[in-house]
Amino acid sequence: MATTGNINGTNLLVYIGGTAIGCATSSSISLNMSTIDTTCKDSAGWTDGIAGLRDWSIDTEALTQFDATYGFNDLVTAWKNRTLVTVRFSTNVTGDEYFEGTAYITSLSEDAPMEDVTTFSVSFTGVGELNTPTFT
Numbered sequence: 318m319a320t321t322g323n324i325n326g327t328n329l330l331v332y333i334g335g336t337a338i339g340c341a342t343s344s345s346i347s348l349n350m351s352t353i354d355t356t357c358k359d360s361a362g363w364t365d366g367i368a369g370l371r372d373w374s375i376d377t378e379a380l381t382q383f384d385a386t387y388g389f390n391d392l393v394t395a396w397k398n399r400t401l402v403t404v405r406f407s408t409n410v411t412g413d414e415y416f417e418g419t420a421y422i423t424s425l426s427e428d429a430p431m432e433d434v435t436t437f438s439v440s441f442t443g444v445g446e447l448n449t450p451t452f453t
Contacts, residue, residue: 319412331377332405339385342436344377346406346416348447373418373443375404381427381435389427389437396422404441414450418443
């Protein structure tokens with residue numbers, strides 16, 4: 318049954334090829350569009366523009382777990398091989414909308430502070446269209 322009302326952020330995860338990135342602590346999606354400047358003397362002192370290129374990205378942070386079903390080491394392999402991955406931003410609840418597309422890993426970092434939990438961050442930059450919204 319589809320999620321209703323306010324959505325608990327804990328339920329939105331990032332999936333690679335249908336498998337959730339393990340032990341995520343936060344996730345975000347960003348949709349952008351550039352504009353093409355069409356300002357001229359007839360614009361009465363205001364900028365004017367038309368729609369330009371669109372892009373999208375998905376980011377997530379997670380706790381590092383060597384035994385995660387899909388974790389940091391899997392992401393390193395995809396990054397090292399320059400693999401295009403299918404990335405999904407979703408609750409994975411039947412009937413809910415989700416966003417999905419093909420992307421490269423454009424940033425990947427791991428942080429291991431003394432006497433604290435080890436975490437990692439990953440950024441995916443979309444290649445081509447982001448499929449939105451799609452229903453499971």
